[in-house]
Amino acid sequence: MADTVAAALKEKLFLGETLFPNSEGYKRSITSWQQSPHRCPAPRPILAVRPRSSRDCALAVKAARDNGLTLTVRCGGHSMEQTFLQDNSLLVDLTLMRGVFVNTDARTASVEGGAMLGDIDAETTLYGLATPLGLARTTGMGLVLHGGFGIASRMYGLSCANILAATLVLADGSVETVSAKKGDQDLFWAVRGAGAALGIVTKLVLQLHDVSDFWGGIVLFKDDEQHDTLRKLLHWQRDHAFPNKQIAMSVYYTCKPGVGRLMMVMMGFFGDKSPEEKARAVQHLRDLEPMQDFLGKMSYLDYQNAHTQFSPTGDDPKPHEFCRSFYGTLTLSQATDEFLKGFIRICDTCPYNKLPATLLMVDACGAAYGQHNGPVGYTADSDFAVLAQPAWTDVHYHEAAAALCEQGQMKGLLRDAGGLGDMYANVAGPDARLVSRVGGEDNLKRLREVKQRVDPHNVFTAHPFKGL
Ligand SMILES: Cc1cc2nc3c(=O)[nH]c(=O)nc-3n(C[C@H](O)[C@H](O)[C@H](O)COP(=O)(O)OP(=O)(O)OC[C@H]3O[C@@H](n4cnc5c(N)ncnc54)[C@H](O)[C@@H]3O)c2cc1C
Incomplete structure (x- = not known):
């Protein structure tokens, strides 16, 4: 099966890397920051891919669908439950998509979906600017998409509240960009807190703030x-x-x-x-x-x-x-x-x-x-x-x-x-109620409506939004 998927990706000119369980680099893709006692031994994907672009991500989404594989996404690998590790799955490891580009005039940063906190801080502080992020450099976009608090959050809000625009690869393989001025406003609301439930987020535009007087x-x-x-x-x-x-x-x-x-x-x-x-x-x-x-x-x-x-x-x-x-x-x-x-x-x-x-x-x-x-x-x-x-x-x-x-x-x-x-x-651990993870019944209802529209077959099932 892994061979068939890899061959299909190659044929469609997938530009990233495909890693079999015996490939060099596969271990890096399935290694997580912590080992959950609930998932020991951890399940293993049959194939890991490292896309280089939104198009590559879309090809991976379609390959998983066409071959009946569970699709999972990994960025920093810091999540508590490591649900990016599943049996019979295709793992999308965003390691090769870590670009960060600062626009000093607009005070924004365009960040690829695989960037880690250290990548973003290192680039934005070159200009005396930063967006609120957590404290471990190798934590990834999961933090930003699902809240994100750090030392700058009291002054400048949660990380997800600083998302100005997001580009997602959706369950049907289409690519959509949403912002306060563009696209589906419910999706824009939902991605700023529950991104993993909706698609692969390949790019974020983040608001930056002056931190030169820290x-x-x-x-x-x-x-x-x-x-x-x-x-x-x-x-x-x-x-x-x-x-x-x-x-x-x-x-x-x-x-x-x-x-x-x-x-x-x-x-x-x-x-x-x-x-x-x-x-x-x-x-x-x-x-x-x-x-x-x-x-x-x-x-x-x-x-x-x-x-x-x-x-x-x-x-x-x-x-x-x-x-x-x-x-x-x-x-x-x-x-x-x-x-x-x-x-x-x-x-x-x-x-x-x-x-x-x-x-x-x-x-x-x-x-x-x-x-x-x-x-x-x-x-x-x-x-x-x-x-x-x-x-x-x-x-x-x-x-x-x-x-x-x-x-x-x-x-x-x-x-x-x-x-x-x-x-x-x-x-949140595996036993935390979904309603308390999404801040109440009203949010849950609205989130379910968005989910039904953009991912009706529940392709994106990762914790912390499992059960949506
Ligand atoms: C050492 C440590 C320190 C921490 N410090 C803080 C802190 O200071 N502040 C704070 O708020 N939290 C903190 N956390 C918690 C952290 O926010 C979560 O663990 C977060 O989920 C990690 O995101 P990740 O990308 O590293 O993890 P991953 O396991 O790679 O991803 C987490 C989830 O997000 C999804 N995901 C990741 N990237 C994308 C993407 N681009 N598109 C779609 N889905 C995606 C994954 O599929 C998965 O479901 C910390 C955790 C650890 C282990």
């Missing part, structure tokens, strides 16, 4: 038995970071045997205030006497590139063992005292001794994330997004992590702290 960095604190520092940090985040949209801040809590309880604060300060004014605005934070303080004027690209441990590179990246088994998001309408107490309780009771790399993150999302009116996003009045990520760097911990999550302990802890709210689609 100020920020990382501060590390040690916690005490009473969580006094953590409490003060969370209150500072609520009382000082929230009222000021220019400040974005996340608090990561972790506890490592032999090291103790640590809080890492990641902060970005946007806008054209002077470095001295910015430093003064965060003096209260520094008064909490951090162990280490790396705050100051820095390049936005250096900030984004600081997280290299999340971004393995090379042609044959090792599957990361720093993988999760539950990755939960809850959004809260307000950072109430009760929530803060609940979060501290989680920090206190999480069985870190079994999972030394577990991270609990409180992200000061605020209303800026909620400006987006597409099928994903945080509610407009949410203050916090919370991620609980049991993670481990050694396979030795795999069992303990799986047990913790299977038994729902982590979810229970989150729920006790204020209720599990909408799930962020990009990190």
Whole structure:
């Protein structure tokens, strides 16, 4: 079968690469950033193709259809469930489509569908510009299409809210470009939050913003038995970071045997205030006497590139063992005292001794994330997004992590702290309800109408929108 598909593609002048399971490069195409415990061993496509253009993508869509194969798409390979890996499938790996072209006059970037975050940041910051993106350089367009938050999101919104136009190869092999001024407006709405459910997105035009005055960095604190520092940090985040949209801040809590309880604060300060004014605005934070303080004027690209441990590179990246088994998001309408107490309780009771790399993150999302009116996003009045990520760097911990999550302990802890709210689609696990991944019943209804129109035979079935 693989031979027949490859021959048919060749005959139609497919310009990309076709990779059989024994071809060099195939392993790279099926390697994902993490290994889901739910999909072990992972299924394998019979053939992987690496298109070079929208036309190549259209040929791949038709080849899968003509030969009864499941079609899947892969960009950065960071998704939680790796549904791009299926048996009896044709995998479209967008690795060869990573071009990024900046228009400084319009402050936009044209980005190919296989670009990774590092590609985009590296090119746009040459001009002092950026679009809001996440923190790992090798994460791909899945992040942008299904939400996307990063240090610039509080000021400039979700990544998907910065999509100005999108070009898609649809299930029937046709190519369509949509924008606020052009094409099917429902499709334009839907692609900014649920792109993977609708087609192969081969090009995006993204809005860029001035980041030349970026100020920020990382501060590390040690916690005490009473969580006094953590409490003060969370209150500072609520009382000082929230009222000021220019400040974005996340608090990561972790506890490592032999090291103790640590809080890492990641902060970005946007806008054209002077470095001295910015430093003064965060003096209260520094008064909490951090162990280490790396705050100051820095390049936005250096900030984004600081997280290299999340971004393995090379042609044959090792599957990361720093993988999760539950990755939960809850959004809260307000950072109430009760929530803060609940979060501290989680920090206190999480069985870190079994999972030394577990991270609990409180992200000061605020209303800026909620400006987006597409099928994903945080509610407009949410203050916090919370991620609980049991993670481990050694396979030795795999069992303990799986047990913790299977038994729902982590979810229970989150729920006790204020209720599990909408799930962020990009990190939702297999059991998250579809309606909570797309931000409610109205969005789900509208999305289903679009899906029915552009993909009536459900060719694009990938998580996080499986079941549409
Ligand atoms: C280390 C790490 C750090 C992360 N940090 C952040 C963060 O800071 N902020 C944040 O918001 N999220 C973050 N995430 C979550 C991330 O947004 C999701 O994992 C996202 O789905 C990854 O996209 P990808 O393209 O890398 O993954 P893939 O697995 O390649 O793709 C994810 C989904 O999108 C589809 N897809 C990808 N590209 C296209 C395309 N061009 N056309 C059509 N469908 C496509 C795929 O078919 C798949 O269904 C992080 C994840 C990891 C593992």
